[in-house]
Amino acid sequence: MFPSVSLIFRHLLAWTAALIVAGMVWSGLFSGMNDGPGWVFGLLAMFLMLSALGSAITHVRRVWLVAGKLDGSTLSSRQRRQIELPMDAGPAFALLESAIAELPRVEDIESASGSLQVRAYVRRVDPWNGRQPSRWNLPARLAIKRNSILATITPGQGTSTVTLLFEPDAGWWADLLALDEGSNYENAEAVTRAVSRRVADQRRDEQAAAEQTHVEKELSVARLNLLHAQVEPHFLYNTLANAQVLTRTDPARADVMLGHLIQYLRSSLPSMDESVSTLGVELERTRAYLEILRIRMGARLGVEVQVPDALHGVRLPSMALQTLVENAVKHGLEPKPGGGTIWIIARAFDDHVTVTVADDGLGFGHGTSGTGIGLKNLRERLRLTCGEQAGVAIVANFPSGVAATMTLPQAAKEPRHAA
Structure with missing residues (x-):
């Protein structure tokens, strides 16, 4: 009181x-x-x-x-506020400028981003609805009609300090003879609330984006693990089934096949829980897989590998190379009476790497047709692992057979994702 x-x-x-x-x-x-x-x-x-x-x-x-x-x-008719903002000076200036610009009855906004200052004027409530008061009403004609706002930003280390000054748009005499009816206090509180709301909205958006990114990453990991789990048992079941047949018809060859299977598992199991591998690791695993197939197909299966050592570190989805080799054998070479050859070729370009699996089998329209699930699976894993630029293209080989080419961005040497 x-x-x-x-x-x-x-x-x-x-x-x-x-x-x-x-x-x-x-x-x-x-x-x-x-x-x-x-x-x-x-x-x-x-x-x-x-x-x-x-x-x-x-x-x-x-x-x-x-x-x-x-x-x-x-x-007091003169109000001062100081606010700490958890952002650099540039974003703080833009936030403060927008908060002041949305005040009711604001006018004549002068902003200077170089000096990090904003000056504005706010009309006081006009009881005459824009009409001039009577010429005989001298106090009304001489009354203070506007308040001023001066905002200054002081940059810091990842933070900014905002200093706000609210005062009548008049000289020193206003402190003695004129009162603002709380209008400057009201403006100060309004700007402070507007700034706080914008900071809270920004932080909420950042938190939502971070949570969304985390959820998407978790979904990608789960999806990759599911896709990987669909690939690995397919080969194991087929190999064990073949070994079971050979134990009855040719125990010696069955023993050799199981030995290659052990070698294959030795190179595969340490990374079986990983959705991303390297071309070198995948090539070693595929060689073991082809050795197992050679026991069953004999001279009907030829293999040629042209992969420079410099490309062994290229990242790609686990089992990706073997998926293409399996398709070439199953749909191209096995149905062909004389068998054929598989080529594994890797080439480096300016912004991408290609890995091609080609065969001289029956080709399109002559071999066995699959469901396409394996290739669809591979395309999805490539997208999740290496980005939208990665993909698989399948074309006819000359003079016969099929060539499947994986395109991997150069950035695949440093994977975006790890399980």
């Missing part, structure tokens, strides 16, 4: 001093008249004092309604 009474007393005291000075001037102007118009000045002085008292009471009452408390800081 004391701050409000003190404010009203200071305001009335300032008006009293102003009227005393005005009375002295008035007396000097009319000192030569026998019947000076003293009563006119007295009425005018009484009207001004009542207006000042009403203005002070209205100011105190409105500040109480807006702030819910009365103290020196809330009652």
Whole structure:
């Protein structure tokens, strides 16, 4: 209660001093008249004092309604705020500028991104709805019509300090003779709320994006593991079935096949839980797989490998190379009476690497037709592992057979994803 009474007393005291000075001037102007118009000045002085008292009471009452408390800081016509923003100066400046620009009745915004300052003016509530007051209403015509806002940003280490100054658009006399009815306090609170809301929205968006990225990564890992699990048993079941047949018809060859299977598993099991492998590892695994097939197909299966050592570190989905080799054998070479040859060729280009598995088997329209699940599986794993630029292209080989080429971006040497 004391701050409000003190404010009203200071305001009335300032008006009293102003009227005393005005009375002295008035007396000097009319000192030569026998019947000076003293009563006119007295009425005018009484009207001004009542207006000042009403203005002070209205100011105190409105500040109480807006702030819910009365103290020196809330009652002041000049407000200062300092806010710490967890962002660099550039984003902080843009956020602050947009918060000020959306204030009601804001006008004449001057922003300088180089000096990190924003100045704006806010019209006070106009009781005349835009019309000029009467010429006889001098207090209304001389009233302060705008408040000013000065915002300055001080950059720091990953943070920014925002200093806000809200004051009447008038000279020093406004501190003594005019009250703002809490309009600057209201503007200060409005800008502070707007800045806080924008920071909260930004942080919420960043958190949502991070959660979305985490969820997508988890889904990708789960999907890769599922796809990988669909590939590995396919080969194992076929090999064990062939070994079972050979144990009855040719135990010696069955023993050799199981030996190659052990070698294959020795190179595969340490990385079986990984969805991403290297061309060198996949080539070693595929060689073991082809040795197993040679036991069954004999001279009907020829293999030629042209993979430079420099490309052994290229990343690709686990079992990707073997998937293409399996397709070439199953759909191209096994149905062909005389068998044929498989070529595994890798080439490096400026921005990508190609890995081709070609055969001289029956080719399109003559070999056995599959369901396409293996290739669809491979394309999806390539997309998840190496990005949208990776893919598989299948064309006819000359003079017979099929050539399947995987395209891997050079960035595949550093995988985007690890299980």
